[in-house]
Amino acid sequence: MQKFKALLVEEVAGKQFQASVTERDLAELPEGDVLIRVQYSSLNYKDALSASGNKAVTRSYPHTPGIDAAGKVVMSTSPDFAEGDEVIVTGYDLGMNTSGGFGQLIRVPGNWVINCPEAMSLKQAMILGTAGFTAALCVEKLLVNGLTPASGSVLVTGATGGVGSVAVALLHKLGFTVVASTGKRSSHPFLEQLGAALIIDRNSLAEVNSRPLLKPQWAGAIDVVGGDTLFNVIKSINYGGSVACCGLVQSPALQGTVLPFILRGVNLLGVDSVELSAQTKADIWNKLAREWKLENLDTIYKEIDFSELEANLGKVLKGEAVGRYLLNLN
Ligand SMILES: NC(=O)c1ccc[n+]([C@@H]2O[C@H](COP(=O)([O-])OP(=O)(O)OC[C@H]3O[C@@H](n4cnc5c(N)ncnc54)[C@H](OP(=O)(O)O)[C@@H]3O)[C@@H](O)[C@H]2O)c1
Incomplete structure (x- = not known):
């Protein structure tokens, strides 16, 4: 898949920012070891800042936000991952200055990627995000x-x-x-x-x-x-x-x-969730998949698609969000 859909935030005249869902090309993604087809992402406060042009989060635009991504590996030069693996990427530079999970494809360094725990679906991972x-x-x-x-x-x-x-x-x-x-x-x-x-x-x-x-x-x-x-x-x-x-x-x-x-x-x-080692991240995800599994996860989130993304990012920015917002990119 060379072309993919993504939210693109652009800087227009007078420090104004404009977001639109657009078609992007694989060649626009940064170099990286692992190419991932993103199935789910989620909305976080930092995404709302990035999508509104906050340069403390994202230095330069055009940019695709999304600090969370869960999906399947499409291609990997890392020995740790193979095509079809279900993986999670959160934090590091994803969605900040690296094209993020509000796009159907991301390409990232192998040491940012962790395997989705067996006891957790990609969807459950991103409800948590x-x-x-x-x-x-x-x-x-x-x-x-x-x-x-x-x-x-x-x-x-x-x-x-x-x-x-x-x-x-x-x-x-x-x-x-x-x-x-x-x-x-x-x-x-x-x-x-x-x-x-x-x-x-x-x-x-x-x-x-x-x-x-x-x-x-x-x-x-x-x-x-x-x-x-x-x-x-x-x-x-x-x-x-x-x-x-x-x-x-x-x-x-x-x-x-x-x-x-x-x-x-x-x-x-x-508490910092961004720069922890992938191993520490994996340990916490495994806990969330097993002994800390939340049985009432279904009551905590609202599922949205690309068409509802901007409006809900606006809510998060204004402190009006309730619970979690899951972005379905399928
Ligand atoms: N350290 C890390 O690694 C890390 C990771 C994730 C998030 N964070 C940070 O954690 C914070 C929350 O993130 P989130 O994703 O949970 O955001 P969120 O979904 O927008 O939730 C923030 C909540 O804070 C309350 N709030 C908003 N504005 C407020 C104000 N002016 N004064 C007092 N309370 C206010 C609101 O809840 P009520 O209406 O219920 O009061 C709002 O729903 C953000 O600052 C985010 O950057 C840090």
């Missing part, structure tokens, strides 16, 4: 740092979003009492059905507060919001508890004091 994978990384870090269901409740911010919704479902599956913070009143039933025991209004976490410590409330937290919300969360963690920090939808800034760390022994755990 980078957001779900990141939620699992956050949970893993909290567990490694000693969090158990007996420690107390765990807060998830941005709970209706991609990372947040999978985090709520996964923590619930693992026996934790989950407190979900959201700005979407209409999505309370969605969060309850994922397993949230308590739902709080995100405004209660967003206020700038000069007190160096707040009432301890949670044994752990997963934060996708950053900014003042993150600092209020850190100030409200129980003695010895941990916060997994992975996002910045409110702000990348972090202001405050060291007091929660030196008086309460709070751990701030950084």
